[in-house]
Amino acid sequence: MITLRLILAALAFAAAASVSAVEYNQFLADKSTLSFVSRQMGVAIDGRFRKFVATLAFDPARPTAARARLDLDLASIDAGSQDADDEVVGKPWFNLKAFPTASFVSSAIRPLGGDKFELAGKLTIKGKTQEISAPFTFRQDGSNAAFDGAFTLKRLDFGVGDGVWSDVSTVANEVQIKFHIVAAPVAARK
Amino acid sequence: MPDTRYTLTAIVLHWLMALLLVGLFTVGLYMSDLPLSPQKLKIYSWHKWAGVTAFTLVLIRLTWRIGHRPPALPAMPGWQKAAAHGMHHLLYLLMIIIPLSGWLMSSAKGFQTVYFGVLPLPDLVHKNKELGDLLKTVHASLNYGLAALVVAHFGAALKHHLLDRDDVLSRMLPFLAGSR
Numbered sequence: 001m002i003t004l005r006l007i008l009a010a011l012a013f014a015a016a017a018s019v020s021a022v023e024y025n026q027f028l029a030d031k032s033t034l035s036f037v038s039r040q041m042g043v044a045i046d047g048r049f050r051k052f053v054a055t056l057a058f059d060p061a062r063p064t065a066a067r068a069r070l071d072l073d074l075a076s077i078d079a080g081s082q083d084a085d086d087e088v089v090g091k092p093w094f095n096l097k098a099f100p101t102a103s104f105v106s107s108a109i110r111p112l113g114g115d116k117f118e119l120a121g122k123l124t125i126k127g128k129t130q131e132i133s134a135p136f137t138f139r140q141d142g143s144n145a146a147f148d149g150a151f152t153l154k155r156l157d158f159g160v161g162d163g164v165w166s167d168v169s170t171v172a173n174e175v176q177i178k179f180h181i182v183a184a185p186v187a188a189r190k
Numbered sequence: 191m192p193d194t195r196y197t198l199t200a201i202v203l204h205w206l207m208a209l210l211l212v213g214l215f216t217v218g219l220y221m222s223d224l225p226l227s228p229q230k231l232k233i234y235s236w237h238k239w240a241g242v243t244a245f246t247l248v249l250i251r252l253t254w255r256i257g258h259r260p261p262a263l264p265a266m267p268g269w270q271k272a273a274a275h276g277m278h279h280l281l282y283l284l285m286i287i288i289p290l291s292g293w294l295m296s297s298a299k300g301f302q303t304v305y306f307g308v309l310p311l312p313d314l315v316h317k318n319k320e321l322g323d324l325l326k327t328v329h330a331s332l333n334y335g336l337a338a339l340v341v342a343h344f345g346a347a348l349k350h351h352l353l354d355r356d357d358v359l360s361r362m363l364p365f366l367a368g369s370r
């Protein structure tokens with residue numbers, strides 16, 4: 001009980017102390033994109049996910065208190081060609097039947113100065129979880145907030161593309177993920 | 191005495207390209223029906239690199255050709271001369287537009303061509319599925335056209351050699367120089 005009281009008190013204090021008190025927490029799917037760049041025989045191939053949901057709460061005045069979660073529907077992939085889209089469904093790649101979604105859950109957000117921040121958290125793909133971190137920028141976009149960031153993951157850390165595809169000289173191990181998340185503020189606290 | 195033979199450069203380019211084109215054609219047919227695999231991606235890349243090589247070679251060959259007229263044809267009916275010239279023009283045209291169509295197709299399909307993984311060729315068209323599918327048909331059809339012409343070209347050369355017994359074939363051969 002003591003701890004609960006402490007937390008409540010801390011929250012109340014934090015809420016009172018926050019000056020800007022604008023929390024962006026309404027994910028705008030239509031304005032957001034989640035794309036990636038893979039490399040095939042040394043050639044960059046652009047891809048993206050069409051369906052994903054971000055659950056977030058970000059107050060620029062209190063970035064360290066921010067949270068973010070991302071759930072994506074792996075079947076909504078556009079891997080660059082029909083051949084590739086059909087291929088990644090299968091067991092060696094995402095094994096969609098067993099693992100239809102991937103998720104990211106933030107553990108910490110750290111200001112890097114100016115409009116730059118660093119996001120750390122756990123990324124789960126194909127039942128395997130890895131710690132990742134990604135720098136991102138926060139930008140006011142009208143009344144909304146736009147968060148842009150990128151990081152590189154190693155697909156084999158998640159067992160994505162195993163078997164014959166684990167030959168990284170054909171499809172590179174590194175995949176760059178780029179996110180552009182737009183969120184609207186909701187009822188600013190005073 | 192006027193030259194009765196092609197220059198060694200022309201002969202080397204002719205046979206090098208013949209080998210390369212037959213190889214490209216065979217590999218092209220084989221690879222497009224393969225199920226997706228790392229092997230397929232590798233073969234596609236090699237096909238593209240070899241195709242760009244063929245394109246470079248044909249440009250060199252044309253430059254050489256402009257500076258070095260081939261020896262005059264032996265006596266034959268006018269229509270045969272016209273057919274031979276028409277055929278050679280068509281062959282050059284196809285040797286240029288086939289690799290071009292492959293390059294454009296790759297761009298339209300969203301796979302840039304990076305020569306031997308080092309030298310990126312610019313994407314002259316944007317990614318566009320319909321255009322990519324269309325260019326694939328164009329690339330394939332032009333190739334069937336080229337194959338038909340090559341068969342006729344080869345047949346004509348043999349006819350000259352075996353029936354007319356003139357030097358039309360031997361003057362393009364690196365050996366048999368003085369045989370006829």
Ligand code: HEM
Nearest residue numbers: 214215218219222238241242244288289292293303330333
């Ligand atoms: C003179 C040179 C070339 C020849 C003789 C050649 C020949 C062929 C042939 C016969 C095919 C199979 C067509 C079919 O029946 O579907 C093919 C497919 C293909 N070629 Fe070429 N090609 C040449 C140059 C190129 C170049 C320069 C590129 C790209 C930079 C290229 C890219 C492709 C691709 C991507 C396919 C597969 C199409 C698909 O299945 O999606 N080719 N080629």
